[in-house]
Amino acid sequence: MEFTPLRISTVKPLRELTFDLYIFFKEQFLCYAKRGESLTEDKFQKLKTQKIAKFFITESDEMNYQKFLDLLLSETLSNPNIVVDEKVNMVEGAASSALERMQKDPGSESAYKATEKAAKSMRQVILGNPDALKKIFGKKVEKNEEIIKHSLNVCALAVKLAEVKKCTEAEMDDIGTAALIHDIGITNMHKDDIPLFYKPKKLLTNDEKRIYYHHCKDAANLLKDKPYVTASIMELIVNHEEVLSGFGPNKKKKLSLSEEILSLVNNYDKRIITNKTSPTQTLKDMMIDELGNYDLKLLNDFKKVLQTEGLLDI
Numbered sequence: 001m002e003f004t005p006l007r008i009s010t011v012k013p014l015r016e017l018t019f020d021l022y023i024f025f026k027e028q029f030l031c032y033a034k035r036g037e038s039l040t041e042d043k044f045q046k047l048k049t050q051k052i053a054k055f056f057i058t059e060s061d062e063m064n065y066q067k068f069l070d071l072l073l074s075e076t077l078s079n080p081n082i083v084v085d086e087k088v089n090m091v092e093g094a095a096s097s098a099l100e101r102m103q104k105d106p107g108s109e110s111a112y113k114a115t116e117k118a119a120k121s122m123r124q125v126i127l128g129n130p131d132a133l134k135k136i137f138g139k140k141v142e143k144n145e146e147i148i149k150h151s152l153n154v155c156a157l158a159v160k161l162a163e164v165k166k167c168t169e170a171e172m173d174d175i176g177t178a179a180l181i182h183d184i185g186i187t188n189m190h191k192d193d194i195p196l197f198y199k200p201k202k203l204l205t206n207d208e209k210r211i212y213y214h215h216c217k218d219a220a221n222l223l224k225d226k227p228y229v230t231a232s233i234m235e236l237i238v239n240h241e242e243v244l245s246g247f248g249p250n251k252k253k254k255l256s257l258s259e260e261i262l263s264l265v266n267n268y269d270k271r272i273i274t275n276k277t278s279p280t281q282t283l284k285d286m287m288i289d290e291l292g293n294y295d296l297k298l299l300n301d302f303k304k305v306l307q308t309e310g311l312l313d314i
């Protein structure tokens with residue numbers, strides 16, 4: 001039997017499960033709750049705090065789980081009585097589950113569709129709740145979750161910047177989807193090369209840079225020939241490390257607004273992870289280092305977003 005991972009935050013207590021829920025325990029998959037059953041509030045809270053616990057469904061239940069999640073998401077996001085923390089947790093869970101599936105099986109259409117859906121939900125939460133962005137950026141990164149957390153951060157912040165720059169809803173959703181999967185090339189790199197992700201860009205040797213930059217093309221290779229991956233998503237992913245000075249991996253000097261937004265936000269969040277600088281310091285550094293790499297007006301609008309969203313005081 002094949003298993004697909006899921007985040008427990010996408011399951012709600014006292015709600016009938018439409019799939020069998022498995023847990024990975026002592027090197028084997030055990031059925032934890034059966035279809036038709038529901039988790040008690042107590043059990044659910046316990047599971048949520050056990051960070052080591054990993055949950056799964058069988059591949060044949062993927063559709064059932066996705067329907068369950070879609071309904072739960074739309075109910076949760078549209079309910080004004082549900083607090084923003086719960087909305088954020090659920091959308092993060094949906095996005096993390098989808099991305100984890102993409103990392104494991106980049107060719108899976110259902111994982112891709114789940115990613116698109118998660119990006120849309122992310123937009124809804126970010127644009128509809130003034131505190132949501134701050135909540136997402138305020139969360140600590142769990143061990144071994146750095147790339148997933150980075151992808152969620154970039155998705156949330158890029159969508160916000162896209163709204164400020166008056167992008168259309170379709171453009172925002174493309175940016176959001178591309179942001180979630182933009183670094184799947186990294187998880188698929190040779191394991192000895194993965195530490196390059198954690199090294200400050202300034203410290204990479206030319207050889208390391210060449211190896212590291214390969215993840216943009218690798219991502220495109222993983223997704224090519226998939227009719228459901230649109231050309232604009234492909235472009236966004238392949239060009240997410242490009243800068244206007246032409247020193248990116250593809251040496252592009254002209255970027256669409258969406259590409260520039262994704263590249264800028266990716267650059268910001270990546271610096272925070274690798275350089276371990278505070279948001280304020282990171283922004284200051286970027287205003288110097290990235291001059292000529294991004295449109296000055298865009299950099300200033302980005303600064304304004306960080307200020308108004310309260311992301312500089314985290």
Ligand SMILES: [Fe+2]
Nearest residue numbers: 182183240241
């Ligand atoms: Fe990247």
Ligand SMILES: [Fe+2]
Nearest residue numbers: 182183266270
């Ligand atoms: Fe990235």
